[in-house]
Amino acid sequence: MRKKLDKIFAFFICGMTVFSILVLGFVIYFIVREALPLFSEVSVLDFLFGSRWMPVDYTGTVSFGIFNFIAATIAVSFTALALALGAGLGAAVFLAFVATERLRSFLYPFVDLLAGIPSVIYGFVGLQVLVKLFLKAGVPTGSCVLAAGILLAVMLLPFLVSSCCETMLKEKEKYELVACALGVSRWYAAATVILPASGRNILLSMILAIGRAMGETMAVMMVMGNANLFPRLLGKSESIASVIALEMGTAVYGSTHYHALYAAGMVLMLLLFLINGLIGLIRSRMEGETL
């Protein structure tokens, strides 16, 4: 009897695991199924590299090109990453080298609070504060890629700070005594030994952060202006996720527009799978080296 229960439980656990794996398959299947019909009407190249997006034929022809959206998604993620690294890496150095154990156990959860704020609230505060500031500074309407980049950077901070600090603490443990024994000052050791030594792990968290930034919808949508333009730092633009969120409600079920939005979602999903695959590759190579 007991043995039977044990078997049933093992079966249940396996089943649930298979189910979780199938979830990924399910998502991919449904997105691809809805996206494919588009490519019988629009060629893949036109879709990826065309820059005209006219889903409804008010003015003659319809046209589906998402080049600007892809460019905007990438531009805003990299802007955000650059800004977040500037502040986040500094903060991580502080936490790893200056803060005592006690201060760190207070500052960690404090910075982590940022991760708990929903993205709509980021968008809302960004709209009320950042966009108004940009408007005052002379950017027409105030919405721009830089504003979205700043917001996203703040959203990436908690993640970057904690992962970078963790790596640096590990490296510090390895090298600090040696550096001390050689009479190297703490800050010099931090800059020339420990930062470069944690470089690869930092790169890994940077790629992870890029992945997160690309999938972000609400905060970006609310402050980026949403105009189909090639992204410039102080100009409006529109990311893939925002196009989907904004137009899905008005797209007729089964129309080319509807399929085009799924295809845009598929492109976004593929971009992120690429990033995750890259992370897996780097990670397994790193493990291979340390073994």
Place this chain on the structure above:
Amino acid sequence: MRWIGTFTKIWAYAGISAVCAAVLFLFGYVFFQGAGIISVEFLTEAPKGLVLGEEGGIWPAITGSLCFTGTAMVLASVPAAASALYLVFYCRSQRLYQAIRLVIQCISGIPSIVLGLFAYSFLVRDLNLGRCIFSAGVALAVMILPFIEVRAEKAFREVPAELVRSSYSLGCSKLYTITRIVLPACRGELVSGIILGGCYAMGATAPMIFTGAVAYAAVPDSIFSPAMALPLHLYLLVAQGSTSMDTAYGTAFVMMAMILLSSLLATAYARRSQNRWKRS
């Protein structure tokens, strides 16, 4: 060459002050702007006004958000905990382990808006459920599944191996070991992981825009009816422009307070029920 050290020092101090300033500013801004709006009426009435939401309260949005979050937590926690158990206690092949990890990482990499698309074509259209709490709940559940799984797996791994091995060597089955030793030992982390996942789901807007959340609905009476949700309500209020800013600040305040309180409670609970082998 000394400048490089000095530069790092300045960078470190500037970095931490920028980060702390961002945290203080965001919380301070929302709390100061929103605190004045909160009243009993705001919390317990439905939205009213010529432009909807300009006056009145957000009660249906609060209950709706709780329903969405609850559905997602229930749907996600069982498969997440089960796959964590599988990875830690059942999986014997290293290669299979790597593969499952990669799949879970890929699920966590799917952008939330794409999960919304998935739930729309699968549940809203194919299964003909229409926009409802359940459809959006599924999308949110997929979103938080990897989140809970990672936390659960970490907790299971931290159970000392000798504890598990002694249980096996006393002849206890895996089922007995897991239900009597591992799960009670990890209860705090599991519960807090699920609640934190819930907080994450509560703030997400993108997956529910076209799968379940609507601009106005009464307090939901079943999980197959559409409902209001706090984040979407906030977004719509902001989109309406300056007349509904007051209620928007109030909504943001309520949402942030709910999320912050539940995540603090979850963390406190996890810490309180922390195990002997981790204190020291």
